[in-house]
Amino acid sequence: MSVDSFIPELWNAAIIEPYEKSLIYGQGSIASRAYSGNISRVGDTVHLTTLTSPTVKKYTKGQDITIEDLATNTSTLTIDQGSYFAFGVDDLDKLQAAGALQDPATRAASIKLRDSADLYLAGVLKDGAKSSNKLGTLQVVNDDPQRVGTDQTTAFKTLVLLAEKLNSNSVPTTGRYVVVGPKTYSALLMDPRFTRVDASGTSEGLRNGIVGRAVGFDVLVSNNVPTTAQRELAIAGVPDAFAYASQLLNTEALRDPKQFRDIVRGLHAYGATVVRPEGLATADINVVEPAAVARVA
Template sequence: MAVKNFIPAIWEARLLEHLDKTLVYGNLVNRDYEGDIQQQGDTVKINQIGDITINDYDKSTGIKVEDLDSTQTTLTIDQRKYFAFTVDDLDAVQANVLLVDNAMQRASYGLRDAVDRYIAGLYAGAGVVDGLGTDEAPIAITSATKAYEALVDTKTALDEANVPSDGRFVVVPPTFYGYLLKDNRFVAAGTQKTDQVLQTGYIGDAAGFHIYQSNNVPNTDGVKYKVLAGTSAAVTFAQQLLRTEANRSETKFADIVRGQLVFGAKVVQPKALACLTANFK
């Protein structure tokens, strides 16, 4: 049977290539602990050092030594997704690079969408929210000027929280992007270099942010959009492709290719993540 000649590495390489390339939210987080997971249910203990007091020095009194203060948070790999589809002749498919590539591209699209929606849903953990709208009083963005002003207000909120300016991102819905295109202060992607990363959702820069577009920005029936901004230090993410395997179908003269992905994410630096609540209509 063709299933005996199944080569997992061929399929997994294609899947991971497309999965990483097309992530939006998933490419804006850190993966510092990804190597520590093996299966669903795994947990990673993350220790964080608190602030260290800076004192005035007086040679007559000497110095005071303080104990390090640390907090611990847990990253839990509690999400599991899978795909499964049939192929009539596995040997022929594996020999056809385009077919393998297309199959894994579609599988990775579905996994990517699930991962991105999960990470986007972590907006409730954002530590910077003051002045950026609420569910009861969202910011009304109805013009290019208001869209840019909302970015500036978000930048200011992060500045006041002492969030580093390097590598700041913001993920916006298509309507927000449409407004930005009407503002000359928005530097849209258009050069050869930036066009190469458009597939990751990157659309340009404004107000100190690298701006990304996604249809997965959380919202409630088309209103109260949760626009996340910050740095990759805010969220840690880990995923592991557990296995890709083939089995003979019991109902068809075909092989079944299936795969399983486990992942988890955690807001570990709330102050490095801002949430703008806005309406666009």
Template structure:
């Protein structure tokens, strides 16, 4: 492996970091079980309690025997394993006045996070039946006049499922965000960082992402929901520096394992939209 492409000249070396899209979906899930995983293949058991019956009290008959609580157990499987493995040749490193290994680690970390971001976004398929607006057959085609309204409609779907008002989110693609900023009802937050946060609509934090799932530029799956709906657990299993046997170079390899589970399908709503 060579890094010659990253060294314009021997005397003046500058490594330009490539443009990176905002990573969003990792911020809109919960990480409650992060510390419970022990490598690829491990399983996290998530227990939830069913409804408690509320009855009418009668002082003559009392309240009767206590009911037995119903519990439901879901399993979050750590079934994803991603790695990176790169090297920097001794000659290349000697010519460069930047730390190529350090820059490589930064790029590898971003690459791992980007893949995980797309993985979490794919959980739109777990949405509860009826919690959708539009579909693959009849996708919505929003305009600058009604894009804002469609996000309000997603919020109504969450309302009807008794989803808490706090910690709500919605993730839109860049073109949909472009429609929102043309609507005077949408207040733009100028402090947009790599979190992708761009504003708030109807108690939903609005995020912009290029990882919104789509079918080659159509049928974008705009997910709204509550942070408790999807659980994500992951960890970097190992990062090792080594000297490859057949090269004069330094190398670094790393492994990240993770998994996710939609534990509250009623806590997400999905708008399927095409760009006009």
């Protein structure tokens, strides 16, 4: 790669890097990351074992107890995804940049790898939820909740319905999250039940995608939410419902034997699977303007 824009003028040594997207679906608060250390190459298979729950029986004094054999269920996590970057940096470009051009370029490439994985993870979560936990398409009003019209609902009530789906499956309340898109988050901000600190449970700003708490969920916003015809899919769940294994297998720099430049390249291997479909719930959100109804007093 030759950065022609560096020639022949003087340029600032500080190279402006691209905006960084946060890794949302792959962070530990959303996916179990216990298996990443087992990866050595693309194509590896990780076997995941879950244990059935023991049966609780009524005890009668003087009677023998029954010993139960617990069963295990095995699923596989296949590391079938791989992505890489490889670019060249001319020696002249590095000199004119007054620094190592490959450093910010490598960081930018790593961001792209992470973003690519996050899009893949969103798709796995979308398809993996239990069918009865999918709310379908909801018309969510992007305005004051009092202006909701017929066949419309609020973003806040959508969170309530997602929580209800998880509650009906006895999903633990600890560690619950919901990831929403930017338009859904905008609709949430219209609702005072979400924006009040005493209701949301936090006054912190954006941190790793977290924008607040509501209805027992850590609420995260992501630009990588699955979309269909401008609708955004909200995904709720708990970390042990979803497993993600990832490894940056190689990052290396080497000299190009044919030119005066460095070659920098890296390989990322990863895979994901839904372990407990009942631990996920989704809502297909169509953010709309309020219907033509009189304002509720």
